[in-house]
Amino acid sequence: MTRFYSIDQANARLRDLGPILHKLKADRDAIADAQRALVRFRATNGNRHHAEELKAREDGIRDRVFRMERYVAQIVAWDVTLRDIETGLVDFPALVNGRQVCLCWRLGEDAIGWWHEMDAGLAGRKPLIDLA
Numbered sequence: 001m002t003r004f005y006s007i008d009q010a011n012a013r014l015r016d017l018g019p020i021l022h023k024l025k026a027d028r029d030a031i032a033d034a035q036r037a038l039v040r041f042r043a044t045n046g047n048r049h050h051a052e053e054l055k056a057r058e059d060g061i062r063d064r065v066f067r068m069e070r071y072v073a074q075i076v077a078w079d080v081t082l083r084d085i086e087t088g089l090v091d092f093p094a095l096v097n098g099r100q101v102c103l104c105w106r107l108g109e110d111a112i113g114w115w116h117e118m119d120a121g122l123a124g125r126k127p128l129i130d131l132a
Helices: 007-044 048-077
Strands: 081-084 090-095 100-103 113-116
Touching: 007 048, 007 090, 048 081, 048 100, 081 113
Parallel strands: none
Antiparallel strands: 081 090, 090 100, 100 113
């Protein structure tokens, strides 16, 4: 069953969610860099003498992927929808006058200030003052 957030509850969740989103973005960027470096390493050092270093590089990428999976699992457990890692865009399910909507937030914003209809997405974001 989906949990519905009030604006205050969503804002309170940001204290835990913000740092996780920063870590997700950092890990995603680090994985992309490590994968590019791994491709270069394999192209220039493909012999057996470098097998340990190759394994260490692959293990490092795998460890970051597993950590990202744990972060995403935590976000899902909170019934928050991760929309975009790059911008830290998330949606919190909410009920307003019996209608399900999304409270919308992204990294860099001070607090929940936006909402949108379930099927509208980011392009349909409206200020909270318009929520009735």
